[in-house]
Amino acid sequence: MAKLKCDDYGFECDFVVEGQIEQVIEEFGKHTEEIHGIDYSKEALMQFILRKK
Numbered sequence: 836m837a838k839l840k841c842d843d844y845g846f847e848c849d850f851v852v853e854g855q856i857e858q859v860i861e862e863f864g865k866h867t868e869e870i871h872g873i874d875y876s877k878e879a880l881m882q883f884i885l886r887k888k
């Protein structure tokens with residue numbers, strides 16, 4: 836299980852995604868691109884998840 840929270844990355848936003856790593860990467864990436872205009876690479880998102888452990 837993995838979890839990413841928008842406000843942990845400097846966004847004033849309460850979006851949270853939790854689940855399988857692949858799902859979290861896809862949903863968080865889609866959210867940050869659509870809502871915040873930032874297109875994180877899958878590698879960058881993977882690093883966010885790995886650093887949280």
Ligand SMILES: [Zn+2]
Nearest residue numbers: 841846848850
């Ligand atoms: Zn957000």
